Amino acid sequence: MIYDICIIGSGAGGSPVAYELANAGYKVVVLEKGNYYTEEDFSKDEVAVCRRELYTPPLHEQKHIINEYSASGKYTRYDGEESGWNFWNGSMVGGSSNLMSGYFHRMKPNDFELRSVYGEIKGANVVDWPISYEELEPYYEKVERIIGVSGKVKEHTYQEPRSTPDFPYPALKTSKVTKWFDAACEELDIEFFETPRAILSQNALNRDACYYSNFCGSYGCSSGAKGSARAALLQKCDAKIITDAFVYRLEAKEGRVTKAYYYTKNRIKHSINAKIFVLAAQAIETSRLLLNSSSKEFPHGLANSNKEVGKNLIFSAGGAGSGRFIFEKLTPEAQKELMEPGVFFNRSLQNEYDYDDGCRKYKGGTIDFLFEHQNVISRATQEIYNEEGNLIWGEELQKKIHKRLTSSRVLTFEIFNDWLPTDNCNVNVDANVKDIYGVPVGVINVNSHPHDLAVGEHLAQSAVEILEQMGAVEIEYSISSSPPPNLVAGGCRFGDDPRSSVLDKNCKAHELDNLYVTDASFMPTGGSVPYTWTIYANAFRVADVIKKEIESSFKDTN
Amino acid sequence: MNTLHRRKFLQLGLLSSAIFVMQGCELKGITTMRSTIELLQRDLFEKSHTLNIKTTHYFYNSVLGHSRISQEEKKFLKNGVSWLNEAAQEQYKLLYVKLPRHHREHVLQTISQSQWGEEWLSKMLGYILEATLSDPIYLGNTNENGWKWLEFQGGVPHPKEPYL
Numbered sequence: 001m002i003y004d005i006c007i008i009g010s011g012a013g014g015s016p017v018a019y020e021l022a023n024a025g026y027k028v029v030v031l032e033k034g035n036y037y038t039e040e041d042f043s044k045d046e047v048a049v050c051r052r053e054l055y056t057p058p059l060h061e062q063k064h065i066i067n068e069y070s071a072s073g074k075y076t077r078y079d080g081e082e083s084g085w086n087f088w089n090g091s092m093v094g095g096s097s098n099l100m101s102g103y104f105h106r107m108k109p110n111d112f113e114l115r116s117v118y119g120e121i122k123g124a125n126v127v128d129w130p131i132s133y134e135e136l137e138p139y140y141e142k143v144e145r146i147i148g149v150s151g152k153v154k155e156h157t158y159q160e161p162r163s164t165p166d167f168p169y170p171a172l173k174t175s176k177v178t179k180w181f182d183a184a185c186e187e188l189d190i191e192f193f194e195t196p197r198a199i200l201s202q203n204a205l206n207r208d209a210c211y212y213s214n215f216c217g218s219y220g221c222s223s224g225a226k227g228s229a230r231a232a233l234l235q236k237c238d239a240k241i242i243t244d245a246f247v248y249r250l251e252a253k254e255g256r257v258t259k260a261y262y263y264t265k266n267r268i269k270h271s272i273n274a275k276i277f278v279l280a281a282q283a284i285e286t287s288r289l290l291l292n293s294s295s296k297e298f299p300h301g302l303a304n305s306n307k308e309v310g311k312n313l314i315f316s317a318g319g320a321g322s323g324r325f326i327f328e329k330l331t332p333e334a335q336k337e338l339m340e341p342g343v344f345f346n347r348s349l350q351n352e353y354d355y356d357d358g359c360r361k362y363k364g365g366t367i368d369f370l371f372e373h374q375n376v377i378s379r380a381t382q383e384i385y386n387e388e389g390n391l392i393w394g395e396e397l398q399k400k401i402h403k404r405l406t407s408s409r410v411l412t413f414e415i416f417n418d419w420l421p422t423d424n425c426n427v428n429v430d431a432n433v434k435d436i437y438g439v440p441v442g443v444i445n446v447n448s449h450p451h452d453l454a455v456g457e458h459l460a461q462s463a464v465e466i467l468e469q470m471g472a473v474e475i476e477y478s479i480s481s482s483p484p485p486n487l488v489a490g491g492c493r494f495g496d497d498p499r500s501s502v503l504d505k506n507c508k509a510h511e512l513d514n515l516y517v518t519d520a521s522f523m524p525t526g527g528s529v530p531y532t533w534t535i536y537a538n539a540f541r542v543a544d545v546i547k548k549e550i551e552s553s554f555k556d557t558n
Numbered sequence: 559m560n561t562l563h564r565r566k567f568l569q570l571g572l573l574s575s576a577i578f579v580m581q582g583c584e585l586k587g588i589t590t591m592r593s594t595i596e597l598l599q600r601d602l603f604e605k606s607h608t609l610n611i612k613t614t615h616y617f618y619n620s621v622l623g624h625s626r627i628s629q630e631e632k633k634f635l636k637n638g639v640s641w642l643n644e645a646a647q648e649q650y651k652l653l654y655v656k657l658p659r660h661h662r663e664h665v666l667q668t669i670s671q672s673q674w675g676e677e678w679l680s681k682m683l684g685y686i687l688e689a690t691l692s693d694p695i696y697l698g699n700t701n702e703n704g705w706k707w708l709e710f711q712g713g714v715p716h717p718k719e720p721y722l
């Protein structure tokens with residue numbers, strides 16, 4: 001059988017294409033290496049989900065090699081299995097979008113022209129995108145409707161242009177502590193807004209509303225409210241989904257991909273024939289698969305004659321911080337407000353999406369505020385050291401845990417700024433290190449540009465001021481050059497010049513007629529926001545391109 | 559403890575094993591891993607015991623028996639029990655379970671100053687807290703007593719089966 005479309009990877013990048021093409025009547029198959037979990041299977045089991053990594057492969061079976069570069073250009077090599085450094089996010093139908101928290105921000109118009117607007121930064125491979133915000137805007141809007149985004153638009157300096165006045169779903173319920181936050185921002189004259197979330201605040205789209213389960217990020221959603229690729233798209237179309245299908249090689253002949261080969265867990269080999277192939281295995285694995293698909297015709301791997309595959313890998317730069325609110329400083333009423341479970345915080349800043357240091361304009365970023373994750377084992381375990389850094393146990397530890405968890409609560413913030421693309425941040429494969437299937441593992445070369453840290457540091461100051469104004473104690477933050485494994489993009493840049501990019505502006509490989517890449521690999525720069533809204537929007541855009549392409553080829557053959 | 563060396567010890571079987579504490583070629587005592595762990599867990603976090611949390615059962619079933627905890631980690635956890643007894647021997651010439659409370663506390667203080675001791679104790683504490691605060695399906699957190707102690711409402715839905 002020959003499918004019209006074969007999609008590799010069932011997450012946020014692959015599923016919009018499956019949804020659009022299957023609903024348009026085409027024969028679509030999705031190859032997914034993980035299992036199929038649905039609403040009925042998910043639970044709030046902290047041990048399984050957060051401490052035993054239920055949704056990701058064991059590192060002794062599948063791992064990465066990580067080379068961490070220092071500023072001097074030297075690197076330290078880490079074996080993922082030995083070091084426990086884990087870059088897997090969610091191997092399951094719907095991918096890591098099942099586990100996301102759904103903090104959703106669009107990129108801004110300037111993000112599409114980073115180089116032109118903010119100029120060159122030495123040591124960084126910054127380029128403009130080959131498409132504009134205006135071209136993507138209709139698809140951002142489509143994501144709001146189809147995935148389901150809740151929120152309330154509030155005008156602020158960096159509010160991006162919108163084709164509709166507001167979100168299709170009203171804002172989610174928030175904690176009363178947001179009143180303290182809003183008052184602090186007003187006092188400090190800092191612009192803020194309610195964080196849009198890819199979560200349904202009411203029953204809609206044949207999915208149930210959020211029931212404020214208190215355990216959102218890292219957990220699957222049992223109501224279907226979270227806008228995962230599975231709940232919002234794959235369960236709403238009849239694309240054929242093959243699970244336990246680890247695609248290890250794409251075969252290409254005469255400029256066209258002809259077959260995807262996959263292994264099951266029992267290492268049985270299978271192959272799928274299709275007219276069009278769409279690769280969306282998440283940024284690192286997408287590059288790895290292309291590099292592992294070399295042949296006589298493509299000796300450096302598929303789509304890689306210019307040796308650009310894997311280059312310019314990016315993550316979300318920034319860091320995180322927190323402040324603690326303690327009962328001693330609060331009225332009984334405020335204490336009650338503080339401890340209310342379930343409801344969200346949902347406050348964000350983009351007041352310095354760009355900023356001027358007196359010499360030039362710099363790109364800034366986004367800060368999301370959220371309560372500390374409610375995982376109780378993890379919160380208790382954090383308390384096993386005293387202020388001097390010594391391990392404690394017995395009565396002292398018991399008292400400390402009880403006091404901290406029952407009479408205080410932590411508000412955290414996460415900073416997102418651009419991770420500048422550099423020469424030493426990329427994906428490769430290691431022919432000598434193989435996974436359980438016998439396939440060369442991905443090598444992740446990690447390097448962060450010093451400018452990223454400076455921006456993060458600059459942004460953190462507003463968050464600290466707000467927490468101080470709110471009366472928090474133990475305020476701290478850390479700006480880090482460590483890559484967040486769940487916020488990854490790049491490796492197969494799109495661009496107009498086939499010499500310096502892997503994909504054309506429609507995310508089709510320059511050197512293959514029928515291979516598209518629709519996860520975040522296409523992004524030359526990532527904006528100063530988490531990526532998923534943009535991944536979804538772009539994948540819907542490419543789905544339209546593929547639909548047109550396939551319609552015209554059908555017309556030609558009929 | 560700086561002078562504490564990781565002496566050779568023999569271990570029979572895996573889970574309910576006897577631990578032969580040796581100094582050089584001399585057998586200094588025999589104890590079971592389970593009895594040492596039971597007492598150690600009470601010394602580290604008595605609260606779990608008063609809440610009727612089955613920390614030792616959890617440790618055997620959901621830690622040593624877990625498919626996603628590496629063999630290396632399990633070996634370290636088990637070796638630690640022997641090293642603890644060796645430290646007790648070295649300081650007080652008795653097995654850990656034979657020591658009075660204040661001597662046991664002193665042994666814990668001493669080993670917590672060594673690299674292995676700190677790492678081992680922090681892992682043991684982590685697993686006690688897991689037992690106390692995990693979903694009751696893991697048979698540690700009896701009657702949700704751990705959650706009630708911290709005024710914590712567990713997440714819903716609960717798991718239908720433990721992930722082992």
Ligand SMILES: Cc1cc2nc3c(=O)[nH]c(=O)nc-3n(C[C@H](O)[C@H](O)[C@H](O)COP(=O)(O)OP(=O)(O)OC[C@H]3O[C@@H](n4cnc5c(N)ncnc54)[C@H](O)[C@@H]3O)c2cc1C
Pocket residue numbers: 008009010011012013014031032033034089090091092093094095096097098099100101102103104105217218245246247248280281282283285289486487488519520530531532533535
């Ligand atoms: C805990 C967590 C919280 C997050 N929170 C947010 C947030 O608040 N906001 C936000 O914007 N983003 C968030 N994200 C990130 C978001 O989930 C990702 O950006 C998004 O899912 C990426 O889409 P993708 O298609 O590239 O990858 P995925 O959604 O991960 O899908 C890739 C799929 O490909 C499969 N696959 C990989 N290799 C192969 C192969 N060789 N053969 C077959 N199948 C393969 C994988 O198993 C996976 O199912 C979060 C992620 C996590 C894990």
Ligand code: SF4
Pocket residue numbers: 199200209210211212213214215216217219220221222223224225226
């Ligand atoms: S019910 Fe709401 S809070 Fe819970 S996982 Fe779903 S979207 Fe997140």
